[in-house]
Amino acid sequence: MATIGELLKWASDALKQSQDVPQLEAQVLLAHVLDCSRSALYAWPEKEVSNTDTETFQSLIQRRLQHEPIAYLTGHKEFWSLDFEVTKDTLIPRADTELLIKVVMQTLDDNPHTVIDLGTGCGAIACTLAHLKPKWQVVGLDISKQAIQVAQKNAQKLNISNVEFLVSNWFESLPPKQYDAIVGNPPYIRGNDVHLIHGDLPFEPTIALTPGNTGFEAYEIILNACKPYLKDKGLVAFEHGFDQGAHLSELLAQAGFGDIETFQDLAGKDRVTIGHRL
Numbered sequence: 450m451a452t453i454g455e456l457l458k459w460a461s462d463a464l465k466q467s468q469d470v471p472q473l474e475a476q477v478l479l480a481h482v483l484d485c486s487r488s489a490l491y492a493w494p495e496k497e498v499s500n501t502d503t504e505t506f507q508s509l510i511q512r513r514l515q516h517e518p519i520a521y522l523t524g525h526k527e528f529w530s531l532d533f534e535v536t537k538d539t540l541i542p543r544a545d546t547e548l549l550i551k552v553v554m555q556t557l558d559d560n561p562h563t564v565i566d567l568g569t570g571c572g573a574i575a576c577t578l579a580h581l582k583p584k585w586q587v588v589g590l591d592i593s594k595q596a597i598q599v600a601q602k603n604a605q606k607l608n609i610s611n612v613e614f615l616v617s618n619w620f621e622s623l624p625p626k627q628y629d630a631i632v633g634n635p636p637y638i639r640g641n642d643v644h645l646i647h648g649d650l651p652f653e654p655t656i657a658l659t660p661g662n663t664g665f666e667a668y669e670i671i672l673n674a675c676k677p678y679l680k681d682k683g684l685v686a687f688e689h690g691f692d693q694g695a696h697l698s699e700l701l702a703q704a705g706f707g708d709i710e711t712f713q714d715l716a717g718k719d720r721v722t723i724g725h726r727l
């Protein structure tokens with residue numbers, strides 16, 4: 450039987466060809482297989498690993514060598530320090546999206562609010578807002594039934610009760626009601642963007658990544674349809690690509706929104722644009 454140290458060395462060497470942080474990835478995957486912390490791997494490098502666990506680990510390393518994202522291999526991704534289950538039916542939540550949470554939190558006052566999270570995926574945005582603001586009522590919508598099932602499971606595991614989820618093509622299945630805010634991270638990558646066929650992205654659901662040729666199709670549909678669901682002065686807040694802030698701001702203005710503002714991520718790139726219903 451191989452030891453922890455031997456397996457980590459083998460995996461780091463294999464991953465070196467294609468990954469930037471081979472040692473870390475090897476540790477994360479072995480800790481996942483052995484259901485232990487990474488520090489336990491440091492503590493017992495000489496411990497023998499069963500043949501079954503060794504085979505499971507080797508097969509995960511092979512999948513990683515084909516660029517399958519670590520989050521799909523472990524079935525988990527941390528977002529805003531909360532642990533979310535992810536599957537191939539859900540986008541893997543990105544650290545960039547935490548800016549949307551910050552902007553929504555600083556823009557809405559401390560009163561109880563009702564919020565829609567459009568295209569909720571694994572529920573990262575909806576659950577995080579509901580967790581941070583227990584007096585808010587949040588509803589997460591997604592066209593993917595499988596994604597909604599994952600989001601519901603995440604809310605349950607995180608013990609968040611002020612969030613609900615609904616399978617819906619944008620607003621189509623949402624009962625009529627006006628909300629204080631409509632937020633989301635809709636698909637926005639242009640259909641011909643080369644990133645869609647390289648690296649990790651081909652593993653994620655296409656419907657979560659691209660809405661069509663221009664990258665603005667989902668925003669256009671949402672902005673056309675959202676007003677009946679938004680109170681006067683209600684907030685819309687969307688994540689977008691680094692080069693989409695100016696055009697999205699124009700779309701918001703054309704759709705009758707005011708107080709439009711774009712916020713930058715940690716890299717200084719436009720990432721979130723908000724507006725208020727006039």
Ligand SMILES: C[S@@+](CC[C@H](N)C(=O)[O-])C[C@H]1O[C@@H](n2cnc3c(N)ncnc32)[C@H](O)[C@@H]1O
Nearest residue numbers: 540542568569570591592618619634635636657
């Ligand atoms: C970029 S992902 C965002 C997922 C999640 N909110 C996050 O930030 O990690 C976009 C999501 O929009 C959903 N979506 C795409 N088209 C949709 C539609 N017509 N109606 C509702 N949801 C849609 C996808 O299934 C996907 O979960």
